[in-house]
Amino acid sequence: MHGRLIRRGRWLIVATAAATTVGTMAACSSSGSPGQSTSGKQTITVAVVNNPQMIDIEKLTPKGFAVSHPNIKVKYVTLDENTLRDQVTKDVAAGGGQFDVVMIGPYETPIWAKNKWIDDLTPYTTRDTAYNVNDLIKPIRESLSVGGKLYAAPFYGESSFLMYRKDLLAKAGLTMPAHPTWDQVAAIAKKLNNPAKGMAGICLRGKTGWGENLAPLDTVVNTFGGQWFDTNWNAHLNAPAFQKATSFYVNLIKAAGEPGAGNFSFNECANAMEQQKAAMWYDATVGASVIDDPKASPIAGKLGYAPAPVAMTPNSGWLWTWALSIEASSKHKAAAWNYISWATSKQYIDYAGQQLGWARVPPGSRYSTYSNANYKQAAKSFAAATLNEINSVNVKQPGVRPQPYPGVQYIGIPEFEDLGTKVSQEITAAIAGKETVAQALSKAQGYAAPVGQAYK
Amino acid sequence: MSAPTLTRPVRPEGTGGSASRRRRMRRNINSGLLSLLTWLVVLLFFFPVVWMALTGLKQESQAATTPPHFLFGPTLTQYQSAISKAGSYLAHSLTITLVSTVLVLALALPAAYALSIAPVRKWRDVLFFFISTKMLPIAGAIIPIYVIARDLHLLDTLIVLIIFYTSMNLPIAVWMLRSFLLEIPMGILEASHVDGASFRRQLRSVIMPLIAPGIAATALICFIFAWNEFFLAVNLTTQNAATVPVYLVSFQTGEGQFWAHLCAGATLACLPVLIAGWAAQDKLVRGLTMGAVK
């Protein structure tokens, strides 16, 4: 009996060991270590957002980059914006080294640069004479620099403006002023609003997310004279100006916005415009390349563009760019720079224009794009408006009063991801009618005050 | 000597006649209605799955419309595009799921034996310990897990997911296999002892055949949970070991239409488990409870 048990035990241990060994061998043979150099070949992992321009560059990489850089293999990891942010931030913060090139925005750049999670690109840009750093649009470049040093190279850039159906306004006998105020826009929206015919006067973002509904809302707050924190880091989310701006935004949606706005972000509004369920749309300038694309949009050619509506400031567009930077823990920095310098170069824009059509090139990153005759032709209705809007952004003080943090439509502090998400959840609740604006903002103030406290 | 018989109670109206025919008709109608109800409810539950597969056959312009397109010209472009990207993800998922399931069975079977047929003294505490390991929401420990994986250079490797999926499925596997082993009547075990059979022989010729359906059911459950696991996969892998759920997350986009493409990808993601489950669903019925209730 005793002997049998011993033999049984041994048999089981052997079986377990065998299973584990087989498993390990299978695992090791299939995974391998990323980026191992055999005969000088390197693999770089590039994390990007799942936007159309990124999908395009993914398609163009084999012929456009791999051919001229045979020793560098590019592997893309595409995720939606929120997941990308979570995963990439986790990777840089915990030093996982999973990515070599990461796509980030002007929100992350200064914070990550300070934490030394991404590398200063100046040594690369000075050595790489073909790169032409001065061609980068100034506010965009500023937003990606810390102390004058560039930490991320812009892939594309955007501001925000008002897109409207010229034909619908004309039919109603309305004209859009050259520099409209929000009150004027609201009046037009209410006149064009026709729920019986399924047409909303204006489509505005309501979806939860600090980069979703807070982006347009913050531009409204800025131009109405409100701000999140003053220079002493006191929070002012339920101050009169902030309240006025938020009430205006929420009430406009309720009066003339699309039904179910709480779920609407860029995609949903673009869809609504194309399906003729909205007459106007205030959102990112890249929206124009989606809804004014004659190949894909049924309303192409019917759109007019006005600068972001204002109240107390001369302009109020936001500033965003998706830019590529090198993770500090990357082991393939030279290869990473090769990729970045290709992807953000004038040469790539030319290449993409030839291969995919000039309306699809990444906009808003370089001045040369806007002096390119082909691009000007393909994007003639919105190219000039886009460049003007981006150029007019005051990165340091977008609102009426000075602010102690960088950011136009966001607050450039690490706590903002959490704080912004919480506040934007309350805004969505207010839009959905689950609470009043006053209630939402008083809760928001409750979230923001301790954050400001920590910075005093 | 009369054998006890089950006699029909005599009904007053007799065994024939219009009243009994009416009753039979009512019973048939009721039965028919119930069957109809059954079909309706089941189809209602199944509908989202069908709709997902169908939407994958649409062009994007037809995918998000009011009114929805029920009739449309199907196109395979979405599925083709989804398949072209899915290859490595499917391979990773398959490897990880199969290896971790084999590992789970190899570990759970002896453990279940030691908690049922030849139980250790503290079997209750051990069983409770196994179940308690499922109490920690993984989100609470993800950073420590990430840090450990990073320090052991196991990030984005197949083996890290194999290890965690094994640990994730072990408790339920132990539970299920233990129940099946408890089903085996003591008489059979003792009989095989008396016959002088060695333990190995006892295992092979007596125990295994008896619980084979149970092992199959346990394997299927492990396969389902490992394949569908999302949180750890997204957090611990990027591309060398990225599994199908990670592939799915790339379908949601911030700018542009994507419903048809998403549904094609989602259908593809669900296909292996759907097929496995459909093929073995009768084992699942038996396996989930065969002796699990004692």
Next chain:
Amino acid sequence: MAVVADRAGDAGVRWAQARGRRRNRLRRFPLLPALVFTIVVTQIPFLLTIYYSLQSYNLYHPDTRHFSGLQNYAVIFKDAIFRAALINTLLLTVIPVLLSMLIGLLLALLLDRKVFGRGLLRTLIVSPFLVMPAAAALVWKFTLLDTQFGLLNYVLSPFGVHHTDWINNYPKETIITVLTWQWTPFMVLILLAGLQSQPGDVLEAAKVDGAGAWQIFRSMTLPHLRQYMELGIVLGSIYVVQAFDAIFMITSGGPGQQTTNVPYYLYEAAFRGFDIGRASAMGVVVVAATIIIATFALRTISGLFSEQGMEGRM
């Protein structure tokens, strides 16, 4: 055993005990691989979680990391959102589990009959449980529940329902619906097995004796099914309490914090705030609470830890 009886007195008892202990030690062998594996893989991260919970550790401010004792715990207990998350977890676990058990019972009874195409029906009904929760959540979110283009609004429009924003106006109901949809097949399978394991001859006899269908159900079927229902509830709860995919994909815990349950709140603390100390402390609290609840729940529910089936094996 005759040998033991031959030994006399204390020595005999000690010998028997030693023999018992040795047998127990030998019996541990098969258990060890699984046990050791589980201890290593689950307890090491858990210990690390406890370690982090005692620190003020934020990944964004790595230089300010320091030991802070029980401060994280104090913050948690004052955190109104954490309390709300606990209540949400309760709601989003109990309701889907009970609902799916109820609907599952109905379906199991219907499928136990001689329905035309019974095999096909059973195959179809299993599907929601097999589908990847993350994929299903996306399909529900976009194609079914979308305000403008979702199928539900279209189907209900003849009844006067127009453009209802299901996800934002009925967030809890949405999550409950998705979870119930997903877990009903699980209950159906368990209960079907229970129904089919009823002793057929006893049922026949009852029918012959004149018992009506409802009587049979109440006094015979239901008691027989009780153990199966308990099993379904326990197993279902263990998984549903950790529900994450649907909330992550559909509502992101909102609007507000209306669908933020504990797993999602932990995720937000770890990945939005990168406040590792606080997230770890919450994890520890959750584990402690769940173990306490589970201790009571599992020991009162018969079956799992009962002596039944274990007689004669000691």
